[in-house]
Amino acid sequence: MANDSEADGAAGTAGHVVVVIGAGRSGTSTLTRGIQALGIELGNNLKPGTSKNPKGFFEDEELLALNKRLHHAFGLRGTGASLRLIEEDEWQAVFLNEHMQAVTAAIQKRFGAFPLWGFKSGGVMRLLPFWEQVFEQLGLKVSYVVAARHPLAVARSRAKLNALRGVQEKSDLEWLVRVVPYFHLMRRHPFSVVDYDRLMAEPQIQLRRVAGALNLPLTSDVEREINAFGEQFINPSLQHHRGDANEGAERLNPLARDAYRWLHALACDEIAPENPELWRDWARIRSELYAMRHALRHIDFLEDEVERRQTQGWRRLFAPRSNRISQADSD
Known part of the structure; x- marks a missing residue:
């Protein structure tokens, strides 16, 4: 596990970062705990569990706070409820320099000593161009793990916490503005899409999929941790809402339906990440969202x-x- 004195003494940050991203209520916390089994360092300052996520969020508290501060700087709610899209010229705003310095310093302090580390923080996918600049400035190799869950199941899960945000139409819009705008940036890096229902049903298989996609070694120690994750951490009773790729299509926002079908196809290995039809249609979905x-x-x-x-x-x-x-x- 991370040690502050070790990280403080790090001379640099060159290494490999694995970032878990996805829409809210899509299993990002469970997935982040899962990648820890692959030998990925998450640090020792993680947000504790609550009734919302009883087993923990697995978010570094410092990076979480900085990411929320960045949301507020853009005029976005830290809860993820805001829908407005960030315009292209906003990524050149002067105020981003201060945030860039704070985030790079935090990463160097928290993770500079670790050759392989990872994190997840609510809303990183919403602000991905900023984080991409951070990773580039630090000279990091970047991989992504994308949590995917049927938008109907997302809305049902969200409704238990907030009835208004759980309305299907509102939930679909939140899902879209989180997932669609910058998913195309995945093309620059190794990435893996993991379906939440599959992760709960076959955790060991899904973690091995991730390891293969990100070219991470499956040592005997890693295999032992993968099995422990599947046998001791995963609790199917916490999976209250399931979905199907073709379920309830008439109730979904058409763009959410189309985007999720592509994510589901990736998660089921029905298509390869470099599939040209995927990226052509994703550009169409993104264009319609920006309209x-x-x-x-x-x-x-x-x-x-x-x-x-x-x-x-x-x-x-x-x-x-x-x-x-x-x-x-x-x-």
């Missing part, structure tokens, strides 16, 4: 306005009572 950018921005505005008015309403509701209590105390 919605003004509407997506307006939805954010309306949601912010509703939240603001609700907050004002609560303040007005409790203000008279607070005043009465203050007056009574003064008496």
